[in-house]
Every structure is written in structure tokens, then in C-alpha cells.
Amino acid sequence: MTTSDDALTYVYAAVPLSAGLRDALEGLRGIYGSPVLFVTAPGTVAGDPRAPLAFATSHVPLRDFNESALKNHFEDLEWLEDVARTHHDVVQALSTHTTVLPLRMATVYQDDDRAGRALAEQYEAFAERLAQLIAHTEFGVKIYLAPAAAPADTGPATGPGAATTPGKAYLQRRRAQHNAQEAVYGQAQNAAEVIGAIASRYASQHVRHPTQRGALTGPAENVLNDAYLVPDANAEPFRAAVEEAVGVFDGIRVEVTGPWAPYSFAMPPAVGQHSATGEERGS
Template identity: 85%
Template sequence: MTTSDDALTYVYAAAPLETGLQDALSGLRGIYGSPVLFVTAPPGADPGPSPPLAFATSHVPRRDFNESALKNHFEDLEWLEDVARAHHDVVQALSTHTTVLPLRMATVYQDDDRAVQALAEQHDAFAERLAQLAAHTEFGVKIYLAPTAAPPDTGPAADADTGAATNPGKAYLQRRRAQHNAQEAVYGQAQQAAGIVGAVASRYASHHVRHPAQSGALTGPAENVLNDAYLVPEAYAEEFRAAVEEAVGAFDGIRVEVTGPWAPYSFAMPPAEPRHPATGEEPGS
């Protein structure tokens, strides 16, 4: 296990060292087109029946992934998108062959030996989580509200009390009130749909995570009001998707999006801060 002086060891995920992992790595390329390799560490004192674990890794340029470079890169959206896509593609490729525990993007170590040491230190925690994720997959369920347009200005209308034409200010307020009422009705539909999604999903999913609603460029003109993730046994994956889509198909004014299957990003425990980061210093020192 070697790493050149001008490279760091980038870690995508942890996985059992089984035939599936080695099959997945054959010809797989990661960040900057670098080959995806693996490093292993011996299990703890009481490994039990579980196989040894491996980190899926690549060697990446130190100039781009050292601590100071990452601080600058995290403000470069184009660079971030490219790295995130490569990271995701590797994790997804692994997940089609074996159980995988995704690690946080930009988890890097000084060299392969440091990565092995980190894997050994966290071996038992990783093994326990991988056992819980085995034969499961992640689905996302999002609910969006379609934008509610303001009612058109149809000119002066008769006042309901006097029969006289309303003035422009009062007509504007009436239109705004109508828009507000329509939006409230749509929110009510979304709330009802969310309750149904939760009830249906609970029949299939073993775990559930509620993420913050998305906003901005991620959603476009629609408003995201629900952003949930479900961990579903692979045997029920298609039943889960079909049941959720059927349960919410009759709602107007909202859009329900079911995505997946994905590698279980939402259910991977947060990795501990690397004790041997690329700088050779403890975090925060």
C-alpha cells in the first residue's frame, strides 16, 4: 500500500471485502478519472462471522485536496459538482454489487497507511452499521407545491354589499385573498398527502429520515414541502414505490416524486473526524 508524495488517499465508502466489492472495482474510475482501489484492515479482537472490511479509495492530487485547497474549492460550485458526481457514481456502482456505507465527500488521508489505520479504528462501528444496511436500499419521497398564480385582473367588479363597482385597491386585495386561500388549500392537500405517504411507507420501510426541505435552484419554481428518505428492504423496493405513487396519485395541486433506489446515504452514520487528516494535524489544531 503506497501513496506518492504528491497524492492523498481519498475514501468513498466502506464495504465488506467480498467478491461483490472486487467485481465492482474492476475498471471503475473515480475523481479525475483515477482508478478506484481498496485498502483493508484486520477486524477487531472479536470479529465474529462478519468478513473483513475495506475502504474504496482513489489517489487524488494533494494540491487540490489538502486542507487549504479544499477550503477554496468548496466555494467553487463547478468543482464541487464534478467531485460530488464522481463520488456519487462510485458509491452507486459499489451499491449494485455489495452493501456499502457511503462516507462524506472529501474524506481524505495522508496516505494509504493512514486510511488503513482509520479503518481499523472504526472497524467495529462500520461493521455494525453495514450489518443493519445489508439487503436494504434508500428511496427518497418529496412533495412539491405548484406555484399558485394570482387571479387575473378582470376589471372592476361589483361590491357584494353595495352593488357598486369596487375600487382598484379593494379589487387587488380581493385577488390577493383569493390567491392566499388557494395556496392554503394546496398546503392542506400537501399535509394530507404527507400523512398518507408516512402511513404507507411505514408498512415497508425499516427506518425513516426527514431532511430539510430544499429550496432555490434545486426545486425550480415549485416549492418543496417534504423531503424524506426511507430505508427499504430490497425485496420490497418495487412494492414500496408502487404503493406510495398509488396512494398520492389523486391529489391536485401537488407533485409527489419518488426517487431511488439509492445507496443508503441518509442512513450511513456520520464518519468520525479523521484522526490523521491530510495536514498531519488534529482537526481544529
């Protein structure tokens, strides 16, 4: 199917294509309700025993996904959230039926032919990476600290060592608050070390993402935001081991999410991505 002049080809992911996958995902809808289609690379090597690779795509309006429109839309949080959710839903739907290599949100090409040529140019790299992701999924592990409480005014202190002035009493309360917060940070560090040791047994790769801030975390402070690539056979043991191990730490909350399509591992290991044991636009 070709792309009309007023539309672009939006790419969600690269996948091994089979008749079964086409049938299973018939009727799947993408951004703005457009059907999800598959674009293959021209000139696939004859006799290759692997399933041919394809881009999972849909057509999106040029007016909303050209370069200048995207710059404006990325300031529109409601629009951005809708597109991100749909992108994720399509990738997750694909991942329930096959190994999936997610592409970044808003990866678009001028038409299906350009998308197919781009796939051909990266065919071997995609095929190699997909082979490494077979029977693996991604899990996220985050550590949060509760917000520090303001030093309470409990009235005049009595007994040995009690402050003799309101100012000294305030400083004592601040010091106690600081010491309590430092203890919580220590608990978080210990929990992170325990999680890393568990991951060395169950996960094959690890990515450390920047910690989150603002509306994403609410009043809690996010101090660890890691992703692990876990073989399917280890998925439940990994989750259970982490959740059991971190239950002994006070003052922190550990969140384990997944299994997800391997967003954090779509590209080979690079800086910040390593073994757990030790937007692109088409022209």
C-alpha cells in the same frame, strides 16, 4: 499500494471485501480518473466469519484536496458538482455488488496507512451498521407546490359582494389567492400523512431532511424532503403504493426517487432519524 507524497487517500465508502468484489470492480475509476482501490484494516481478527471490511479509495492530488484547497473548491460549483457526481457514481457501482456504507464527500487521509488505521478504529461500528443495511436501499420522497400565481386583474367585478373600488377588488383577489394557496398547503400536509402511513408498512427507518431551496427546486416550493430505508423485498410495493396514493391530491407534485445507496442511513439513528414505524479528515 502506498500513497505518494503529493497525493492523499480519498475514501468513498466502507464495504465487505471479497475476491468477487475486487474482480467485479476492476477498472472502476474515481475522481480525476484515478483507479478505485481497497484499503483494509490492519490486525483484522483471525477467524472472523464475516468478510473483512475495506475502504473503497482512490488517490487524489494533495494540491486539490488539502484543507485550504478544499475551502476554495467548495465555492467552485462546477468543480464541486464533478466531484460529487464521481463520488456518487463510485458508491452506486459498489452498491450493485455489495452492501455499502457511504462516507461523506471529501473524506481524505494523508495516506493509505492512515486510512487503514482509521478503519481499524471504527471497524466494529462499521461492521454493525453494514449488517443492518444488508438487503436495504434508500428511497427519497419529496413534495413540491407549484408557484403561486399573481392575483389577476379580471376587470370590474359585478354581482352581490363585488368590490366597489379598484383597491377593494385587488384585496379580494389577494384573499382568493391566499385561500387557494392555503388549500394547496393542506393538500400537501394530507399527502405527507398518507406517505408516512405507507412508510410505516414498508420502510424500516426514516430521515427528514431540510427542504430544498433555490436552483435545486426551480420555481416550485419544496415542502417535504424525506428519505426512507426500505428492505429490497418492499422496494417496488413501497414505490407503487406511494405513487398510487398521492395521485388524488391537487396542486402538488410528489417525486419518488431511488433505489439509492443508503447515504442518509450511513450512521445509526440520531436526532431527526428514527424508525419508520413510530467531513472527517484523517490525521
